[in-house]
Amino acid sequence: MLELRFHGRGGQGAVTSAELIALAAIAQGNFAQAFPSFGPERRGAPVMAFARIDQKQIRNRTAVSNPDAVIVLDPHILHVANSSDGLSKDGIQIVNTMRSADEVRKEYNLKGRLITVDANHIAEQEIGRVITNTTMLGALIRATGVVEKELLIDELKVRFGRIAEGNINAFNRAYEECCVEEG
Amino acid sequence: MAERKGMEVSIAIAEAASACDVDCIAAYPITPQTHVVEHLSEIVADGDLDAEFIPVESEHAAMSCCCGCAAAGARTFTATASQGLALMHEILFIAANLRLPMVMVVANRSLSGPISIWNDHSDVMTERDVGWIQVFAENGQEAVDLVIMGHRMSEDKRILLPLMVNFDGFILSHMVEPIEMPTREEVKRFLPDYEPQQRLDIDNPITMGPVGMPVVYTEAKMAAEWAVRDAYKPMVEIMGEFEKEFGRKYKPVETYRTDDSEILFVVMGGISETAMTWVDKVRDAGVKVGLVRFRMWRPLPVEDFKKAIAGVKVLGVLDRHFSPGGPGGPMAQEIKYMLYGQDHAPKIVETVVGLGGRDVNFIDFDQIFDRCKAVLGGAPVPPFELIQVRGGHYGKA
Numbered sequence: 001m002l003e004l005r006f007h008g009r010g011g012q013g014a015v016t017s018a019e020l021i022a023l024a025a026i027a028q029g030n031f032a033q034a035f036p037s038f039g040p041e042r043r044g045a046p047v048m049a050f051a052r053i054d055q056k057q058i059r060n061r062t063a064v065s066n067p068d069a070v071i072v073l074d075p076h077i078l079h080v081a082n083s084s085d086g087l088s089k090d091g092i093q094i095v096n097t098m099r100s101a102d103e104v105r106k107e108y109n110l111k112g113r114l115i116t117v118d119a120n121h122i123a124e125q126e127i128g129r130v131i132t133n134t135t136m137l138g139a140l141i142r143a144t145g146v147v148e149k150e151l152l153i154d155e156l157k158v159r160f161g162r163i164a165e166g167n168i169n170a171f172n173r174a175y176e177e178c179c180v181e182e183g
Numbered sequence: 184m185a186e187r188k189g190m191e192v193s194i195a196i197a198e199a200a201s202a203c204d205v206d207c208i209a210a211y212p213i214t215p216q217t218h219v220v221e222h223l224s225e226i227v228a229d230g231d232l233d234a235e236f237i238p239v240e241s242e243h244a245a246m247s248c249c250c251g252c253a254a255a256g257a258r259t260f261t262a263t264a265s266q267g268l269a270l271m272h273e274i275l276f277i278a279a280n281l282r283l284p285m286v287m288v289v290a291n292r293s294l295s296g297p298i299s300i301w302n303d304h305s306d307v308m309t310e311r312d313v314g315w316i317q318v319f320a321e322n323g324q325e326a327v328d329l330v331i332m333g334h335r336m337s338e339d340k341r342i343l344l345p346l347m348v349n350f351d352g353f354i355l356s357h358m359v360e361p362i363e364m365p366t367r368e369e370v371k372r373f374l375p376d377y378e379p380q381q382r383l384d385i386d387n388p389i390t391m392g393p394v395g396m397p398v399v400y401t402e403a404k405m406a407a408e409w410a411v412r413d414a415y416k417p418m419v420e421i422m423g424e425f426e427k428e429f430g431r432k433y434k435p436v437e438t439y440r441t442d443d444s445e446i447l448f449v450v451m452g453g454i455s456e457t458a459m460t461w462v463d464k465v466r467d468a469g470v471k472v473g474l475v476r477f478r479m480w481r482p483l484p485v486e487d488f489k490k491a492i493a494g495v496k497v498l499g500v501l502d503r504h505f506s507p508g509g510p511g512g513p514m515a516q517e518i519k520y521m522l523y524g525q526d527h528a529p530k531i532v533e534t535v536v537g538l539g540g541r542d543v544n545f546i547d548f549d550q551i552f553d554r555c556k557a558v559l560g561g562a563p564v565p566p567f568e569l570i571q572v573r574g575g576h577y578g579k580a
Binding site for chain 2: 032059060063
């Protein structure tokens with residue numbers, strides 16, 4: 001089973017990211033869950049979302065406390081959220097930052113292998129707004145290969161309709177442009 | 184068989200109500216139920232469901248409206264949670280005692296105060312006496328299935344009672360997971376058009392809900408007792424029909440890996456599946472433990488429960504609500520009622536967990552299991568205890 005935890009701020013679409021990856025995984029024939037950290041959603045406040053993907057039925061409904069991959073949607077959330085908390089032994093972190101993996105690892109004492117991507121920049125160029133959820137999914141798919149790229153793009157089309165194109169472009173660019181640390 | 188599709192459970196419930204071709208929906212939005220009625224209002228507005236959607240000013244009005252709709256002979260659906268269910272309280276008795284079929288889903292949530300929007304069972308457990316049929320779902324698929332079965336049960340001429348489908352707020356309501364959504368045609372084969380026994384009709388006037396003088400009130404209450412108790416048999420029959428049509432099996436009391444267990448946990452609702460994963464884990468380590476879960480809560484399936492726990496030495500009961508200064512949690516109370524005075528009745532370790540959205544995880548199950556093992560080994564049965572309290576328990580701080 002692959003367990004994912006998303007860190008972001010209210011309004012950045014962390015919950016949507018978790019949902020899209022779960023929907024694509026289900027479409028691929030797997031079992032999956034996605035759920036928010038269950039709070040009143042306030043724009044700008046730190047939020048978490050969770051997803052689980054497995055080949056068999058998933059029954060555990062607790063919050064994800066030992067994630068295999070952590071997705072950090074907001075470069076500054078690391079000041080207030082401990083994204084390394086409970087990260088599994090071979091866990092990875094996918095961080096939205098314009099800086100190098102070494103720099104962010106040092107500043108925030110991050111654990112695990114890092115995948116970095118300047119998602120703010122990509123989202124601004126492709127979508128016209130700094131909403132990084134769909135962009136970050138590109139880096140997540142690149143790093144984990146957990147679902148087929150095309151299935152995720154199908155979900156983006158369904159979810160975003162006429163504004164899907166920008167999101168798909170941002171997703172594809174992050175897939176290509178993210179920096180994956182050697183394992 | 185329908186395709187397995189990822190969807191949020193609340194959306195799936197709205198789709199299920201739509202597949203049941205409901206005629207009237209009167210509802211007021213409240214977290215964590217909101218997505219259910221929001222999506223139903225969209226379905227109606229899009230013209231995909233020919234129904235009256237009545238956006239009322241409160242839950243009191245919602246339930247009153249539902250009574251009116253059901254009395255007029257409409258297939259009626261609503262949804263609520265927490266304070267909303269509490270606000271419906273007085274009308275819930277009326278719906279039941281007028282024998283008005285309807286289905287209400289409750290996204291179980293704690294009651295204030297302190298204000299909490301999160302999940303536990305305090306809303307439904309304080310409505311045990313209203314005379315409704317009450318069933319619990321443990322995952323999204325079950326919530327969908329129970330809505331469909333619920334209409335058939337509620338409208339069955341042998342039952343004719345309102346029915347409450349409980350599904351945990353957030354833990355289930357906001358979960359995206361795979362669901363097999365039956366089509367409207369499939370549902371129609373299982374759920375025939377509603378033919379009311381009696382209905383308000385200006386050409387053939389009748390009175391519903393007149394005053395019950397002392398000379399008839401007791402008899403009316405006796406009739407209510409029979410109505411709910413006698414619902415058991417047709418409900419089981421309908422679960423069987425559902426299995427034939429859709430292939431998924433439901434029982435009044437569900438069990439999980441109970442064979443050879445001296446200790447069983449009794450759970451209900453959304454934490455059941457997490458408890459199953461815990462059982463799998465400890466059973467793999469050679470420890471014999473299993474689960475008993477109430478699917479049907481009203482009518483209380485006494486004989487099924489007794490059968491499920493036969494021969495067991497200790498029951499660990501995990502309640503999600505309790506009565507302050509009273510006899511502890513509702514499940515434990517009712518289990519004691521079922522077992523009192525029986526030879527070889529198991530000892531009962533009562534715990535209250537998962538209040539107001541507190542995550543219930545393997546550490547909690549381990550802790551409760553340790554208490555059960557101590558009692559199995561001869562330790563005195565402890566009084567009911569709130570697990571997960573920071574800074575110690577009552578009397579032990």
